[in-house]
Amino acid sequence: MARVILVFNKKVIAEYPFAKNSITIGRGEGNDIVIDNLAVSSLHARIDKTEDAYILTDLQSTNGTFVNDKRIVSHRLQHKDKIIVGKHLLFFALSKEEQAKAKEAVLDETMILDTARQKDLLAKQAERKGMEVAAKKEKIGVINFIDGSSQAEIELSKKLTKIGKSETSEIPLDGFFMPPTAATISRRPNGYAITPTGKTKVKVNNQVVKESHFLKDFDTIEIGSFKFQFYTQETEEKKTS
């Protein structure tokens, strides 16, 4: 249960447990927290308990209600907030369980951090761990023909590289039995994967590939009579996508 602690001249005068859904503060007798001082209006402020928060509202008092030295009209109370009414100080305190819940609620809410603050935070963390923040290097896949073609090294820069007889193939292969697209290599979050798409057999390291197969460095790929090797190399280029 939350509490409100009334302090005057640096002395604790009273403590009020938050037993109702709403408590009022003022000079008048009918208030839950009565402060007998002329600087306090007869009905000065109210705290309402909602489902997940305590809301303090100033009831148009003459001298105003302040939280942590700022005048407020309505304010969502946090643990250890200092409420000032006239010359009196009211400490707001949450119970341990409520504090834990409040913390969780804040972290559960999705929020966005702007790029500058992000970089700053990450750089500081890296510094603390004694690391240098290096520019992210990207690894790019390369196909190198071993035989069956005179083509040179081909970089797999596309997200989806088509291999086959079709003119739109990034890696064109010819031959009577070669389908328009014999296989595709797609660049996915987990790496490069080869998928056979036609009737022509696709082998990786002498094993026939049926569905997708993630490629590792120096895997040997065979499509029909063509044979090539796959490997990755680092690029300095920054990602553009």
Add this chain to the structure above:
Amino acid sequence: MDHSINLYVVADGMGGHLAGEVASKVAVEMIQKNVNRWISTNSSEEELFDFPDRTLSRIGNYVASSIKLANRVIYEMSRGYTEYKGMGTTIVVLAVMPSTVIAANVGDSKAYLIRGNIIEPLSKEHNMVTEQLEMGLISKEEAENSPLKHILTRNLGSSDTVDVDVFEVEPMNNDRFLLCTDGLTEHISDDEILSIVKNGDDPEHLCRQLISEANERGGNDNITVSLIFVNKLDSERRGIIERFVYLFKK
């Protein structure tokens, strides 16, 4: 809608007083509208919003560009109207065609491909934890329990430009694609998603099962799940794609 392409979009809005819902609605509508318009007019990549990405196919650029354009509109709305201040949304898009399936995302909503007995992501998570993990600042275990999971490094609406992660794959018969908001993956691991999705053929039932499992484990976020099944795809890739989509909100 052109029958050769089917577009699925899942968005998770943020920002109080319904602004989050406005942002996600604007994003979904703009992406659908623009991709379909560019397809029907067969637009060249140079006509699109922002520079084309040479690593993508033409349709891949349509999808990426439509997301960038939606970002700009949401950003301008949030700057122009106080009631929309701070609004934003995550987005994950799946464009399904007989020859290619394109997945694109910004934020922490995800796309998965379930092929055979393997589940693999087709999206990247744009949050602090992933950045820390990639930089080697924290371990995988630390990442899973990190409170920074909910802090996004990218979304639609917070900045005038945005980078979109796009992946393209060739579909195969019996492929199952799943789109979801972070409410699902917060409570269910990838392997658990795999075993649930493989354990049945009724997409509606499977979506319900995924969501009720997440809710049982204390999921209090809104959860949206969408499953797309690919079948009847012939070897010439001219066959039709039978698809099922189910969206659920708690």
